Amino acid sequence: MRSRMTMSSSNLPLEDHAELLEWRIGSEEAGERIDKYIADNLDMDGVSRTQVQEWIKSGAAVVNGKPVKTNYKLSAGDLIALGIPEAENADIEPEDIPLEIVYEDSDVIVINKPRGMVVHPAPGHSSGTVVNALMFHCKDLSGINGMLRPGIVHRIDKDTTGLLMAAKNDLAHVSLAEQLKEHSVTRKYIALVHGNVPHDQGTVDAPIGRDTHDRKLFTVTDHNSKPAVTHFIVLERFGDYTLLELQLETGRTHQIRVHMKYIGYPMAGDPVYGPNRSNKSIALNGQALHAAVLGFTHPRSGERLLFEAPLPADMEHVLNSLRLR
Incomplete structure (x- = not known):
């Protein structure tokens, strides 16, 4: 039997939900339906517009503190509050x-x-x-x-x-x-990107939000976005590829992949944000991105811990092939 996971509707007060989200509507979003707006701006995998409509009908989503219908047209200055119910989990x-x-x-x-x-x-x-x-x-x-x-x-x-x-x-x-x-957790990544990055180091400071043309994707935008900062250092150049060390200051969904595409050096092997969605130039089943360093303060002892993980074999193979060209 296939397991099923759903997010149920709820009649709980908003403050009793598992998570509470809020959006303030600007003039550019005025006139948009509330169900479409929430579906387009909700950073949650697998939540459909139909699911959002169920939440609105149950009172889990309100505008200016009052329940609305699923076809409510937003006005500039409206405050949307959405209580995310606990997930119902089977198997x-x-x-x-x-x-x-x-x-x-x-x-x-x-x-x-x-x-x-x-x-x-x-x-x-x-x-x-x-x-x-x-x-x-x-x-x-x-x-x-x-x-x-x-x-x-x-x-x-x-x-x-x-x-x-x-x-x-x-x-x-x-x-x-x-x-x-x-932002006190140390997170460093190793990535292979397309192109010859000319600067030895740099910082990408550009807000990230949902792509209005495809809500499954993210992009650099001022529209309902969150601050995103990525620092990079060039480790090695291969002419048409560059190996980078990247350090996250923030942790937005797909942040490194989006930022690299934004500055014109998309991730090698990335089927979504790469030069095209069928990119086969790199022999990897996915983007050439590795979370190499993780550091944090131990929650009980207060000791600072730092861990490193070597590159996976498939990524090492790609790099060695580039070095031998």
């Missing part, structure tokens, strides 16, 4: 999936995630995820992020490899989440 089971554990104690676990592994269950990916594996290995994880994302305080894309931390209890979860919010 999200622990699975005996091997994990490359870099560090583990009673509070936190750090793993080196392989390419192709989804971090947490979502529609279409109810098994084989990092969460399924962690549930089997750890037996108990922080419950702050709900039953679909136990222990998960941050994530990396399915086809990005490298270091990921998870919380085993709520104390650890609160601490790690606060460190992420304060």
